Amino acid sequence: MALAGVVAVAGFAPFGFWPGQLLSMALFASLLLRPGQQAFSIRQSAVLAWVFSFVSLFTATSWLLVAMTRYGGMPIFLAVIALALLTSYLALFAALCAATLAWLRQRWQVNPTICAVLLFPALWLLNEWLRGYLFTGFPWAIIGYAHTASPLAGYAPVLGVLGLGWLVALCAGGLGLMIFTDSRRVRLLVLVAVIALFGGGQYLTTITWTQPLGQPLTINLIQGNVEQDKKFDQDHLNDSLHLYHDLILQSKADLVVTPETALPMLSSQLPPDYLPAINAFAQKNQSAVVLGVAVHDGGSRYANSVLGFSPSYEQQAYRYDKHHLVPFGEFIPFGFRWFVDLMHIPLGDFTKGNAIQAPMQVRDQFVLPNICYEDLFGDEIAAQLASQNSSGKDVASLLLNVSNMAWYGDSIAIPQHLQFSMMRVLETGRPMLRATNTGATAVIDVGARLVTQLPYLQQGILQATVQGRQGVTPYIRWGNAIVMLLALCSLILAAYLTHRSARSCQRES
CATH class of the missing domain: 3.60.110.10 (Carbon-nitrogen hydrolase)
Structure with a gap:
């Protein structure tokens, strides 16, 4: 997970390798979404997400060490501790996202598909929104920024950077689902949906908004x-x-x-x-x-x-x-x-x-x-x-x-x-x-x-x-209202589908 956190940073400048970021997010999502007896507990999910986010944020903001040591006069070990404390705090938002996902899976008995395409993207969006707003916010290197040159950039004039992050999490959840599902039909649908999302973004780049x-x-x-x-x-x-x-x-x-x-x-x-x-x-x-x-x-x-x-x-x-x-x-x-x-x-x-x-x-x-x-x-x-x-x-x-x-x-x-x-x-x-x-x-x-x-x-x-x-x-x-509404609708739809599935099972039994 630590290595995946480092790879996620490759999506940002000066590296610009956004496919690497998408794949690292897909690996992260696949671990959170493991089915059945393989599923992580709430605590394990939180730790997993914290490690992924901590390593990614520490790597992406390592430039703060320059300010603290070269110009602030802090000893390097104190600077590293200070940066680790900051990124440890910021990583708590991702840990909260993962813990909430695991809790909902246990409480609602949600199937993996709903987790992957509805809950995970919405909760990841909540993680990035909280990190960007609480205590004045620190939205540096939220994942949407890696896609200024990817086909998903076409969605930016509509959904903003948080919306791009939601789309990345949606794609990552789908790709993560492909890793552990045995259904060829599900894999095909995910692949088509991801291609359609990227194709839609590419089309939107042709629209002249101003x-x-x-x-x-x-x-x-x-x-x-x-x-x-x-x-x-x-x-x-x-x-x-x-x-x-x-x-x-x-x-x-x-x-x-x-x-x-x-x-x-x-x-x-x-x-x-x-x-x-x-x-x-x-x-x-x-x-x-x-x-x-x-x-x-x-x-x-x-x-x-x-x-x-x-x-x-x-x-x-x-x-x-x-x-x-x-x-x-x-x-x-x-x-x-x-x-x-x-x-x-x-x-x-x-x-x-x-x-x-x-x-x-x-x-x-x-x-x-x-x-x-x-x-x-x-x-x-x-x-x-x-x-x-x-x-x-x-x-x-x-x-x-x-x-x-x-x-x-x-x-x-x-x-x-x-x-x-x-x-x-x-x-x-x-x-x-x-x-x-x-x-x-x-x-x-x-x-x-x-x-x-x-x-x-x-x-x-x-x-x-x-x-x-x-x-x-x-x-x-409309600012972030569009993507926040989409995320809210995703959570409501997940709750509705899970409740309907539970009622159907009760009737059959």
Whole structure:
């Protein structure tokens, strides 16, 4: 099971071997669904699922060790223990899923087919949903992300990443059923159903959910490549200020973007003429500049923000404040001040932005920012677009992610985060611009097509032309409601079929 957990990670970037993930999930499902006397107990099922999920999550998030050791100064053994504790907790959701499945099998006397195609996918969806929401959530590497380039990607504009995970679990349950069933008819039906699901996804990729809006924008995305151990060092603060000032002023584009907290100090600590100079540049060149900075609102209140300067915002800069904050890195959970102090995390207690914020107008396009970790929460981005659409206000035509991945070095965190942004493009039918400190600075067009990107860990300016899009996908309109309803119907149908089968047996006896 541990090996299957490792193989499951191969589905994510930079490896991209999604069939391996599907097969590992099928093996996992087949063990949970073993019939008769071979079936695992509730406790054994929970342990099995915990091991599978723990190994998968520990492998997928191993990049956290870089932040804890190289930049946090933690001894490696303490860092490993900390990561193991985190992933142990996250794996409990999968254990709960498996334990519930085993309990229902015993209590309802459910046949293996119903377990495989109705209960297992619905409970796996519940596992991933809980992991992504409880205690602010940590939905990193949920299984749907592995399918940005598989035929199942066609379902993303309808069901979102959680829905893709439900479909993967449905296929895995069916394939797991094939392993232990003796019925050739069941095996044939499963095979046909899996092929049909993938074929349906491939067909959905041909549907155009959104349409071009206005004129394309020329963009410059700045990758400063400032080392994390120097970024907040007092001896290097002015270096960052000069670096981004010079890179912005040499940019010629409709939209110029810097990474998250490109300016490594509070806005109130900047030289008095710094932001006015950026604004003057934007007015002179009829350009828009988006600047990552921690905006100080007085006292101990400061937000992880982007400020926008353009002819449309000459008197008052556009502002977006990060809404979904990272525990420990951006807000301090009760009782954990010691951990933040141990890790030497600067600016570790931001105030939270509003869940719904307006996009920034850039010529005839509207750009909706999100900051770093926020683009893991596709339902929140979709909710912003849905709110804009229903209110009749300007609806974002481009998505923009600004990030600082320097904490994690040259690790798999960078390509994984890029892949998660691709999922947001599939869900919303809008291009995504990514401006990062060390990578991946990139442009992703509709269909999750990677148009261009800068090499990792190199300073540079990415130049491109991007066409905004208008319209709403089903996922924007309904979010996770569709797949949650499908899962609920699966549970109700499983209960109904099991109850009917039991009554039939009673009548025959």
